[in-house]
Amino acid sequence: MSTQSxxxxxxxxxxxxxxxxxxxxxxxxxxxxxxIGRLSTAASPPPPLGEASGAVALTLCDHDTPVWLSPALSKSAAPKWIAFHTGAAVTDTKNEARFAFF
Incomplete structure (x- = not known):
């Protein structure tokens, strides 16, 4: 699967x-x-973002919630996936973030 898809x-x-x-x-x-909760949804974010983390991002993130991503996630397709599906901006400053994904 291409990065764009x-x-x-x-x-x-x-x-x-x-x-x-x-x-x-x-x-x-x-x-x-x-x-321990079980999520029965079918989110398939780009690796290395996990399915549960992707489902949480889709549920709780929006244009008002800046997101900080770990170095491994920030170098993947995850920042663009989160921005496209939630409208959340990815920030490099941890103090500005409302959510952090590792």
Missing amino acids: QIYGGAFAEPVFEAQAVFRTLMDCFARPGT
Whole structure:
């Protein structure tokens, strides 16, 4: 798969319903620390960003949430994938970020 097709593919097939399901799982886990949640969505972000991390990004990131990425992620197709699907800007400054992905 080319880098360009990795950027445009891999998001939720049913964005509203899948984002709601991920959000519900996240809130349940936040309400019960130590709980392991299972995400049953089909996000396929470009490597090395994992499926669960991609689902979280699709659910919680938007144009108001700057994202910081680890060096390995920032050199991959992940920054463009996140920007295209969520509108979130990738920042190099950790203090400006609202989310960080490793």
